[in-house]
Amino acid sequence: xxxxxxxxxxxxxxxxxxxxxxxxxxxxxxxxxxxxxxxxxxxxxxxxxxxxxxxxxxxxxxxxxxxxxxxxxxxxxxxxxxxxxxxxxxxxxxxxxxxxxxxxxxxxxxxxxx
Numbered sequence: 001x002x003x004x005x006x007x008x009x010x011x012x013x014x015x016x017x018x019x020x021x022x023x024x025x026x027x028x029x030x031x032x033x034x035x036x037x038x039x040x041x042x043x044x045x046x047x048x049x050x051x052x053x054x055x056x057x058x059x060x061x062x063x064x065x066x067x068x069x070x071x072x073x074x075x076x077x078x079x080x081x082x083x084x085x086x087x088x089x090x091x092x093x094x095x096x097x098x099x100x101x102x103x104x105x106x107x108x109x110x111x112x113x114x
Contacts, residue, residue, distance in 0.1 A: 006105070012098050015041050019048045020066055027053065047091035057086070062095065071100045 015034055022030045027049045035042025052059050061081050068074045074096050082088060 009098070009101060009105070011038070011041060012044070013102060015045050016048065016066065016095060016098065019045050019052065020062060024053065044091060044094060047089065048095065051089060051091055057084075061086070061092075065092075065096055065099055068099055068103070071103055074100050074103070 018030060018034070019027070031042065031045045031049050034045040048062070052062055061077060064077050065074055068077065078088065078092075078096055081092075
């Protein structure tokens with residue numbers, strides 16, 4: 001069962017990487033392509049894209065979570081975000097949990113460069 005979890009986790013991580021790396025003008029097309037392949041991942045991709053496009057502060061939060069080097073670092077980013085009165089959305093919480101899981105397993109390969 002463990003290999004299946006790793007494959008599924010990689011799908012979620014690859015989707016996250018695609019959404020965080022795509023040029024803004026191509027983001028909608030990317031989300032549609034992802035949704036056509038897998039509706040569940042498509043919903044997440046859509047929510048993540050909306051967060052990314054909601055402003056520079058949120059995009060910075062997403063990139064910092066993606067580039068976090070420890071579970072504690074992810075938690076600190078989320079705590080600062082909550083203290084700044086930026087609500088935590090399901091997609092943001094899922095991203096944080098995904099990155100925490102990945103950090104524990106050390107399987108993420110693609111990091112955002114901004």
